[in-house]
Amino acid sequence: MGDVEIFRAELTAASGSSGQAAxxxxxxxxxxxxxxxxxxxxxxxxxxxxxxxxxxxxxxxxALARTEEGSGLAAATQRIADRFQDLDVELSGQESS
Structure with a gap:
């Protein structure tokens, strides 16, 4: 597992945790x-x-404002994690599964 995959997994987990907390x-x-x-x-x-x-x-x-903020944070974190796959492809030259 490359560094990019580790960071992507951590961001995905953080996104899930933020969404669950919200x-x-x-x-x-x-x-x-x-x-x-x-x-x-x-x-x-x-x-x-x-x-x-x-x-x-x-x-x-x-509480409703914090829920919206938490959901926004989870979505932003997931978007960043999704972009890590693009970075992995760019750095390695091949797509990971």
Missing amino acids: SELLNQSAALQTEDVGIQNPASRPMLRLEMHRRVSALRRS
Whole structure:
């Protein structure tokens, strides 16, 4: 196994790990999709419920943004790994299988 293949395998593994982490974050953030933040409207605490709703909404937006960033990173890493095959062909003059 040449150096190019080793680097390509590492990049492919990193891409898979990034994609898996992004997918896991998306699955975990599904619990944040509810409107119910677990706090009723007690007579003297409507602001508490509103503040919890605001913070859970911000957490949800942040998780979704990180999911998109992680997916983008996984895709970019995979594109780089795919280009390593072109480099291998260029350096060796023959395609590897």
